[in-house]
Amino acid sequence: MSVLVDSKYLKNFTQAIFERMGCPVDQAKVAAECLNQADLRGVDSHGVARLGGYIRLWEKKRLNAQPNIRVVHETPSTGVIDGDLGLGLVTAPEAMKLAIKKAKQAGTGWVAVKNSNHYGIAAFHAMMALEEDMIGISMTNASPLVSPTFSKSRFLGTNPIAVAIPALNEPPFIIDMATTTVANGKLEVLQREGKDAPLGWAQDKDGLPTTDSFALKNGGSMLPLGGDRLHGGHKGYCLGAMVDIFSAILSGANYGPWVPPFVAFLDPPNDPVGDGIGHFLGAMRIDAFRPAGEFKSHMDNWIKTFRNAETIEADKKVLIPGDPERELTIQRLEEGVPLQEAVVEDLHRLAKQFEYNFNPEQHA
Amino acid sequence: MSVLVDSKYLKNFTQAIFERMGCPVDQAKVAAECLNQADLRGVDSHGVARLGGYIRLWEKKRLNAQPNIRVVHETPSTGVIDGDLGLGLVTAPEAMKLAIKKAKQAGTGWVAVKNSNHYGIAAFHAMMALEEDMIGISMTNASPLVSPTFSKSRFLGTNPIAVAIPALNEPPFIIDMATTTVANGKLEVLQREGKDAPLGWAQDKDGLPTTDSFALKNGGSMLPLGGDRLHGGHKGYCLGAMVDIFSAILSGANYGPWVPPFVAFLDPPNDPVGDGIGHFLGAMRIDAFRPAGEFKSHMDNWIKTFRNAETIEADKKVLIPGDPERELTIQRLEEGVPLQEAVVEDLHRLAKQFEYNFNPEQHA
Numbered sequence: 001m002s003v004l005v006d007s008k009y010l011k012n013f014t015q016a017i018f019e020r021m022g023c024p025v026d027q028a029k030v031a032a033e034c035l036n037q038a039d040l041r042g043v044d045s046h047g048v049a050r051l052g053g054y055i056r057l058w059e060k061k062r063l064n065a066q067p068n069i070r071v072v073h074e075t076p077s078t079g080v081i082d083g084d085l086g087l088g089l090v091t092a093p094e095a096m097k098l099a100i101k102k103a104k105q106a107g108t109g110w111v112a113v114k115n116s117n118h119y120g121i122a123a124f125h126a127m128m129a130l131e132e133d134m135i136g137i138s139m140t141n142a143s144p145l146v147s148p149t150f151s152k153s154r155f156l157g158t159n160p161i162a163v164a165i166p167a168l169n170e171p172p173f174i175i176d177m178a179t180t181t182v183a184n185g186k187l188e189v190l191q192r193e194g195k196d197a198p199l200g201w202a203q204d205k206d207g208l209p210t211t212d213s214f215a216l217k218n219g220g221s222m223l224p225l226g227g228d229r230l231h232g233g234h235k236g237y238c239l240g241a242m243v244d245i246f247s248a249i250l251s252g253a254n255y256g257p258w259v260p261p262f263v264a265f266l267d268p269p270n271d272p273v274g275d276g277i278g279h280f281l282g283a284m285r286i287d288a289f290r291p292a293g294e295f296k297s298h299m300d301n302w303i304k305t306f307r308n309a310e311t312i313e314a315d316k317k318v319l320i321p322g323d324p325e326r327e328l329t330i331q332r333l334e335e336g337v338p339l340q341e342a343v344v345e346d347l348h349r350l351a352k353q354f355e356y357n358f359n360p361e362q363h364a
Numbered sequence: 365m366s367v368l369v370d371s372k373y374l375k376n377f378t379q380a381i382f383e384r385m386g387c388p389v390d391q392a393k394v395a396a397e398c399l400n401q402a403d404l405r406g407v408d409s410h411g412v413a414r415l416g417g418y419i420r421l422w423e424k425k426r427l428n429a430q431p432n433i434r435v436v437h438e439t440p441s442t443g444v445i446d447g448d449l450g451l452g453l454v455t456a457p458e459a460m461k462l463a464i465k466k467a468k469q470a471g472t473g474w475v476a477v478k479n480s481n482h483y484g485i486a487a488f489h490a491m492m493a494l495e496e497d498m499i500g501i502s503m504t505n506a507s508p509l510v511s512p513t514f515s516k517s518r519f520l521g522t523n524p525i526a527v528a529i530p531a532l533n534e535p536p537f538i539i540d541m542a543t544t545t546v547a548n549g550k551l552e553v554l555q556r557e558g559k560d561a562p563l564g565w566a567q568d569k570d571g572l573p574t575t576d577s578f579a580l581k582n583g584g585s586m587l588p589l590g591g592d593r594l595h596g597g598h599k600g601y602c603l604g605a606m607v608d609i610f611s612a613i614l615s616g617a618n619y620g621p622w623v624p625p626f627v628a629f630l631d632p633p634n635d636p637v638g639d640g641i642g643h644f645l646g647a648m649r650i651d652a653f654r655p656a657g658e659f660k661s662h663m664d665n666w667i668k669t670f671r672n673a674e675t676i677e678a679d680k681k682v683l684i685p686g687d688p689e690r691e692l693t694i695q696r697l698e699e700g701v702p703l704q705e706a707v708v709e710d711l712h713r714l715a716k717q718f719e720y721n722f723n724p725e726q727h728a
Contacts, residue, residue, distance in 0.1 A: 077472045078648070107439030107470075108442060151682045175603075181590065198595070225596050231564045249663060257669065273665065274662075284442070286614075288441070311515055318513070
């Protein structure tokens with residue numbers, strides 16, 4: 001069962017909770033916007049449902065509500081930011097702002113972030129580049145749940161990559177993908193429904209193929225994009241590894257099995273190899289390559305061409321990256337965001353803890 | 365049946381043929397080095413076996429042996445190169461040199477190339493950054509053989525991505541992957557052996573799953589990394605699309621179905637949307653982020669940690685990207701490069717055409 005709640009109401013609630021946790025107003029606002037975009041775009045696992053997770057990290061003193069976010073190193077086209085254990089929801093947009101500023105002057109800007117926390121959906125940060133006529137790139141490492149090919153060790157996160165590319169009259173092209181076969185949220189949906197997972201999504205604790213949607217909870221691990229070796233799983237492992245290295249070894253954050261878990265009930269390793277988790281953000285000015293108008297008109301042609309590719313089944317049209325999320329955003333802005341009962345209960349607990357008058361039922 | 369031929373002999377032969385085609389000596393040399401590295405690294409489809417393909421493009425006047433390679437646009441961290449229809453084997457290293465030069469000054473360098481041809485293995489160009497203590501990135505679009513998810517149109521190439529990252533005492537971390545489940549060369553191996561392909565590699569002309577290793581020749585298409593939608597094939601489609609856009613729309617080359625086919629017996633579309641095919645090369649100076657020694661010692665730790673991940677089967681160790689190619693290089697430098705009989709015959713034809721005294725049997 002789920003209830004529909006007005007997205008703006010949820011955003012205001014989220015901002016208020018972050019403020020009461022101690023965040024400065026502007027930081028609470030951008031953090032709330034990031035979670036809200038996840039809810040609108042259909043990434044339910046990364047929206048308001050995750051708010052309690054951040055609070056619990058803060059209670060454990062693993063998250064700093066008033067970070068001193070500092071640029072610790074820079075060149076004309078690069079920078080490194082120390083997030084001071086703040087919300088990734090806040091440090092990543094700061095890093096993207098710096099990348100955009102660098103790109104304005106040097107053509108491109110690339111910023112690695114250390115000492116951060118979970119940064120929400122990757123696309124939110126990449127999309128900041130669009131209004132500047134830039135290509136935005138965003139990636140982050142994450143709690144280790146994924147095994148390298150031929151291994152049963154959980155050594156990588158779902159390590160997403162987002163790429164946002166502007167078009168002219170067509171909507172922008174927006175990739176936002178975990179480098180695993182599926183995001184963890186997809187397994188959680190199957191768990192709630194008591195359903196099995198397709199083969200290729202996860203392996204059991206012995207590294208054998210499994211359809212158990214609870215595989216992770218039973219000591220198993222997620223599989224890199226591609227699944228097993230025969231189907232290219234080693235390429236997903238490569239991509240996840242690249243994200244880990246760009247995000248954490250360039251910046252000085254924790255990598256691989258040392259990445260602190262998002263869930264507060266699991267302690268981080270006591271022998272860290274860096275600070276917090278890491279992100280990597282990039283911005284490339286279109287007109288550092290060719291006039292933006294030319295580029296964007298070819299993007300329109302690319303998009304229209306691919307949208308009109310010959311379909312296999314009449315009812316399944318060919319999609320452009322970003323299409324499903326954009327359609328869902330329009331729908332959810334109108335109809336509201338569907339929240340699972342367990343999520344609503346968790347939000348009520350948070351509201352009580354922070355003395356906020358939370359009435360989702362009156363904002364459907 | 366295959367014969368083993370000394371790799372240096374093959375490299376000298378390749379350089380001589382390129383010279384006799386009209387390439388300047390230094391360009392013939394780098395082109396031969398690129399094909400040779402493919403043979404050593406085990407990418408047999410991109411080595412000397414492909415030499416005849418370049419010659420046939422040149423005969424059709426689709427390849428310029430004496431190109432005027434020009435930088436047509438630049439900013440402190442970016443550049444665009446017009447390859448003047450030269451060998452991609454030559455224009456891509458030129459572009460990488462420019463990217464490295466930019467990175468020395470601005471921290472990173474990013475160069476898009478138009479009006480080029482097939483550039484060999486992606487890793488060759490990315491690896492140029494290693495000796496400069498930089499991360500190298502290389503991608504290219506290619507002959508359209510791959511269908512977007514839910515489509516049976518061949519709209520994308522196998523569009524590879526290579527990333528080369530230096531370590532300290534460990535060998536470098538080197539990704540070189542097609543953004544499809546497998547590279548086309550893997551299908552060709554099965555064809556020669558008369559074997560079926562696993563499900564998830566290709567689809568037939570109606571877009572249905574197939575195990576036909578000749579699917580491409582029968583009007584079918586290759587599948588993006590991940591295979592079908594349920595197993596994340598839309599993510600492989602996203603990655604292939606990104607490579608196409610970075611390589612061709614940023615540079616002004618042909619993209620999607622307009623990419624000129626590598627095989628000379630297929631004519632390019634008569635309504636081009638750009639010039640030749642496109643590449644995208646990048647170089648990031650490590651110490652634009654943190655001291656190179658620090659970074660590389662953490663890379664060693666990353667590599668050792670992953671190499672020692674717990675295995676599923678005792679006889680299958682966990683690999684680091686680049687391991688298999690490095691091991692094969694050592695072996696082939698010693699034992700020689702295995703060439704299929706059909707390849708040897710093709711090389712004899714080329715030798716005759718260019719009046720070169722070719723004796724592979726005496727250089728085993």
